[in-house]
Structures are given as C-alpha cells and as structure tokens.
Amino acid sequence: MSMTDQSPLGRKLSAFVALSDAELAVLAGLHQRRRVFVAGRDLVHQGQSKQAAYILASGWVCSYKIQPDGSRQIVDFQIPGDFLGLRSVLLRTSDHSFEPIVDIEAAEVLASDLLKAFADTPRLATAIFWAASRDEAMVVEHLVGVGRRDSDARMAHFLLELGSRLALVGIGSKDGYDCPLTQYHLADALGLSAVHVNRVLRQLRERGLVTFRDGHVSFDDRDRLAELAEFDSTYLDHEGPLLK
Amino acid sequence: MSMTDQSPLGRKLSAFVALSDAELAVLAGLHQRRRVFVAGRDLVHQGQSKQAAYILASGWVCSYKIQPDGSRQIVDFQIPGDFLGLRSVLLRTSDHSFEPIVDIEAAEVLASDLLKAFADTPRLATAIFWAASRDEAMVVEHLVGVGRRDSDARMAHFLLELGSRLALVGIGSKDGYDCPLTQYHLADALGLSAVHVNRVLRQLRERGLVTFRDGHVSFDDRDRLAELAEFDSTYLDHEGPLLK
DNA sequence: CGCGAAGGCTGACTTCCATCAGTTCCGTAT
DNA sequence: ATACGGAACTGATGGAAGTCAGCCTTCGCG
Secondary structure (H helix, E strand, C coil), X not given: CCHHHCCHHHHHHHCCECCCHHHHHHHHHCCCCEEEECCCCCCECCCXXXXXXXXXXXXXXXXXXXXXXXXXXXXXEECCCCEECCHHHCCCECCCEEEECCCXXXXXXXXXXXXXXXXXXXXXXXXXXXXXXXXXXXXXXHHHHHXXXXXXXXXXXXXXXXXXXXXXXXXXXXXXXXXXXXXXXXXXXXXXXXXXXXXXHHHHHHCCCEEEECCEEEECCHHHHHHHHCCCHHHHCCCCCCEC | CCHHHCCHHHHHHHCCECCCHHHHHHHHHCCCCEEEECCCCCXXXXXXXXXXXXXXXXXXXXXXXXXXXXXXXXXEEECCCCEECCHHHCCCEXXXXXXXXXXXXXXXXXXXXXXXXXXXXXXXXXXXXXXXXXXXXXXXXXHHHHHHXXXXXXXXXXXXXXXXXXXXXXXXXXXXXXXXXXXXXXXXXXXXXXXXXXXHHHHHHHCCCEEEECCEEEECCHHHHHHXXXXXXXXXXXXXXXXX
16 A cells, blocks of 8 residues: 555554554545534534544544633644544543534544454554554643743744644645634634734744744744744654554 | 452442452452552653553652753642553653652553453453543643633632542542642642742632641532532543443 | 625733742751 | 751732734625
C-alpha cells in the first residue's frame, strides 16, 4: 500500500509502528461506515449517552465543555486522522460535546468492531493506544499552557503545536498551514477573551513572529516564536517508528 | 472477599463493575511488589523513560510538569486506589513527574503482568480502562476550571471534587476529610499564586463555606459551596455498578 | 438591492490576581 | 535554648487581561 493511499490515521500511526499490509487492511476496514456532518451542528452533545466513536477523515472538529454560566472551554481540536469519543465509550454519559468547525467526513466505528480489530491485530491496538496517550498528553500540555503561560506564549505554543500535528498527517508545510479557526475558537480554547486574542495576534504579527490572517497561519520567524512559547515538542513523541 | 479486605483500587472498581472473587484475586496479585517511597523525592522524573506503573496503596502523590522558567503546574493528585503512570507506558519518555506528598506505599506493576491480567480477566481490564477514562475526564474538568472559573469557584470546585474522590475509596465523610496538601500545592494545581490561595481560603472560611486548616477540610455549608463552584459531579460517573 | 449576521478590529475603563516585602507561628535540629 | 526553615498569613502596589462599547468589512439572502 503506497503512502498516498493511506488514510490520515494510517499515516499518523505509521509514524509510531510500521504497520503490515494486513494491519493496514484492518484499519481500512474500520473506515467503512462513512458519514458527513455539517459545520456548526454538534455531533455529540454533552450529557448524551452511548454513542459510537468516529475517525475523522477530513475537516476540523473541536471538543468542548459548556459551563452553567454559558462560557465554554474548548478542550482540544481534532484534525484528520484523529479519533473522536474514544475515551467516552466507557463512561455512561459523554462529559463533553463535539462540534464540526467546517463540514466534515468521519467514519463511524462501533465499539464491537473496534474491539474485534484490537483482538485480531494487537500491534494496531498498541498503535491506537499510543495515539490515545498522545492525545491525553496534549490535553495535559494544554492545561499547563492555560495555567502557567501568559497570553503571548500561550498563543505561540498553540499555533506551533497545531503545525506539528498537521505536519504529521501531511497537511501544511514548515512555513505555515491553512486554519479554519475563528478568533472566538482561539479564545475559547486558550481561556482568553476574543478581544484579547485579537490584540495578541496583532502583537505577534507586528513583532514579525507569526501571521494568522484569512484562514492561514504563516510562521514568519519560527525560531523566535518557539523561544517565546518555550515550545518543547517531546510530548508529541514523533521521532520515527518505535516498533519495526 | 469482604468489603474491608479490599484494596482501595478494588473498592473503587467495584463501584463500576461487580468483580468476581477470581477477578479480585487477579487484582490482588497485581499488588505483590510493594514498595515504599518517602515524601518529596520524585518517583518518576519528567524526561525519564521506560518505568513501570504503580498502584497507590496509601498516601498522596501529585503529578506535575515543570516549565523551563521554573514554574510548575500540578496536573492531578493521586490518592489511594489510583494508578500512576498507566498512560506513559506507551510514550517513550514520561512527559511529567510524580512527587509523593507524604510517605507512600505503592505496588509496582510491570507492563507484562498488567497485560497478562488484561488477557485473563477482560472484565477487570474494562474496569481499569473505565478508571483511566475517569482520570482523563478529571484532567479535562481541571482544564475547564483553570480556563474558565475565577479563583473562588476554582478552589471550591477542587475541594468538592477531592471530597467525592476520597469518598469513593472510603476516606473522609460527608462533612470533610483530612488533606496533607500545602497552600503551595493548591497554588501550583489551580494556576494561582500561593498568596492568592491564602486569601481565597480565608474568604471561603469567612463566608462560612469551607474551612481548610491544620490538614483538614471541613464543609461548613456544602450546598452553597457547590453552588458557588457550579459543581456537577456527573463526570466522576459513580452512580453505582454498571455491569452486574 | 440592502439588510443583517459573523468575524475582525480598536479605545477606554475596570478588575482580578501576581508580585514584593514583609510578619508570625511552629517544629526540629544544633 | 536558640536558631533556623517551612508554612501560613497580610498589606501595598502594579500589570495582565477582561469588559463594554462601538466601527468596519464581507458575505449570504429575502
């Protein structure tokens, strides 16, 4: 199976374990029940129970929690190749919501099919658990950012992390990437107000570090940006395949 | 096996699945290699690789990340019955550190033993994954708190959550619990300065909501405290066993 | 066409929390 | 017995980010 044939998930997992053709075939099998969802209408809503998991094939999604007072915290963004709702399979009710940011395509995966795939191809299972662990590490890093970084470093770190993640599934380049997020999304993710997000972006642009404009992020000076963010990507753990 | 014989982990898992004697025996088997660690000396250090997982038997631990600038963010506290480092088994290097807050006892669990237990007793495996999912949900809720709650609500929420968790493993009562954390721990966990933590605690005490003094938390008015915190415990998911 | 909604952008004012610079209290090691 | 270190505690001051209020542009649509 050639590189270009691979799903984004296949591509991502290949960075961790070298998957055999048989394993790739099982993975492809999980992509059967393809569904389309429109931007803005929640896929899963907080408090809902017993929903399937999804593998995102194209488009962007965010997972978030709404507070009783109406404010929301975006926990993470999902990009092609990411799982949605893998964790909440075991908890009775989903503790958060998923909103497609643009129109998306996703493969619905039934818990039973997933478990069968795990039993048949343990290496694939390991790879998927690796991906889940990495997602959790990103949430932790997100928490650190919100708790301990000022708004500039927070934004810088966020934009760099996103760039790294996209690169891993073959989207974007060293210099930047297309990004459909609004300043409101950034605000809800970073724990800032939309007004302040705007000011921070302006500042970073004027300092010649990054430009986020018209749905595109350009790294104007990646090194200085990484320095400001104190960006250390080891938690993303992609140094080439571990298991041959 | 009677209730009082159970390890804290057994007790916690029993709230999710009713475990058979055979399953409880396997679980007890995982507690073989008992070790003791002294307060303050890190169990696992950020950047370290290939360490075992642990089941905490007694005492308190915190997991945290240190920033290059020296500030630290505590990600979570572990109490008896919690796993340490379950997630980082798959990532090459641990992305965070574990520090015992008091002297602790913990069972060291080798990855191979854990996998064998999973293979032999799938229901136990499910229960442990449930616990892992719940831990992740707590980190998410923590992120929400740091991102979207002001310092009072944040503290209130934290103290209530901890009370709920302790109750699940049979520690503390409806009215309060013993708690060895210092105000510095609270500050590092909640993304506040120690000075401000002190003020917030004073305020909550003066308003007659909670008293945290001399290593003991007392809920003076649990209802009003929960209201201030907008505490909704569904993410903790303990409404009695799901699987009979 | 023109209206409204969504997103981006900005200035003025306010608030929450960090920082600095201490003091007090206690337990323990010299 | 006293000196020391860790933790709790406090007042004064400043700064980072929130809130409020408003303007401009673009784009879809009645």
